[in-house]
Amino acid sequence: MARGEVRDKNVRERILDVSRDIFFSRGFSKVTVDELARVLGVSKKTIYANFESKDEILNVVMDRHLAELTKRMDEIFASKDDFMERLFGLFTLVSEAIYQKGPLFMENLQRRRPDLWKKLDEYRKRQILLRYSKMLSDGVRLGFIRKEVDQSLIILVVLASVQGILNPVTISQNSLDAKLAFAGIFSIIHEGTLTDEARQKLRVLFDGKN
Numbered sequence: 001m002a003r004g005e006v007r008d009k010n011v012r013e014r015i016l017d018v019s020r021d022i023f024f025s026r027g028f029s030k031v032t033v034d035e036l037a038r039v040l041g042v043s044k045k046t047i048y049a050n051f052e053s054k055d056e057i058l059n060v061v062m063d064r065h066l067a068e069l070t071k072r073m074d075e076i077f078a079s080k081d082d083f084m085e086r087l088f089g090l091f092t093l094v095s096e097a098i099y100q101k102g103p104l105f106m107e108n109l110q111r112r113r114p115d116l117w118k119k120l121d122e123y124r125k126r127q128i129l130l131r132y133s134k135m136l137s138d139g140v141r142l143g144f145i146r147k148e149v150d151q152s153l154i155i156l157v158v159l160a161s162v163q164g165i166l167n168p169v170t171i172s173q174n175s176l177d178a179k180l181a182f183a184g185i186f187s188i189i190h191e192g193t194l195t196d197e198a199r200q201k202l203r204v205l206f207d208g209k210n
Contacts, residue, residue, distance in 0.1 A: 008091050015040060020061045027104030028058055029112055055113075064115055066123050069097055073131055083144045084201040087135055087190075094128070094162060095182040103168040108180045121163075128159050144198040154193060 018040055022031055037044045051057045053157055076089045109117045132155050139145035164170065171181060183206060191199060 008049070008050070011042070014055065015042075015047060015050055016061055016064060018098060019057050021169060022067065023058065023061060024101050024105050026102070027108040028054070029108045030135070057127070058113065065097075066120070069123075070127070073127065077131070077134070082144050082201075083139055083204060084198055087139065087144075088186075088202070088205045090135060091186050092182070095185075098167055099171065100160060101168060101173045106167065106169055124162060125159060128162060129155060133160055139194075139198075144195055145193050146195060149193045154189065157189055161189065 015036070017029075017096055019036060022036070031054070033044055036054075036057075037047055040047075047057075051060070072093055073090065076086050076093065079086055079089070081089070095190075104210075109120065133151065136145060136151045136154060138152070140147055140149075143158065165181065165185060170176070187202075190202065194202060
């Protein structure tokens, strides 16, 4: 399709931002290009000048979302903060990113775009394995995590928690509070792995968050 004069970088970014908010909160299967145009205050011609279809918008929204997560994780690891603040920051980022995508969106993704669901699932597995492995190794080296703890087991528990509990569908079905679910899981996973000093810092961080 020919792309005309209304193709514009700022317009394109705005389409993506608004579409992300709508898709993540309400799902995408019943959202039409007409509705996107109405919310944005632009014509359908403008949207189609920037994107071939709603599917293309969704593809780019997801690519941007994962790229932003990677960027923020890189910032956490490059931070000069102490180990506990970086560990807490990483787990908070993961939980917030999961809860940001509502249950309808996740259901739509599984049923209607299994390719994107697979991409998201593989991204989570890869990043958790990579990032948490390094974080745990740093924690042992710095004396915040007990040396006798099986790091591979912790990784598996974190991965299972992210996939099975810290997701919008489970939280919605079980009437859980996202913040309390996050705090509980983080405490359960790490209270038994941290040194006494690290546990004290963890409690301070949770007190500051609540």
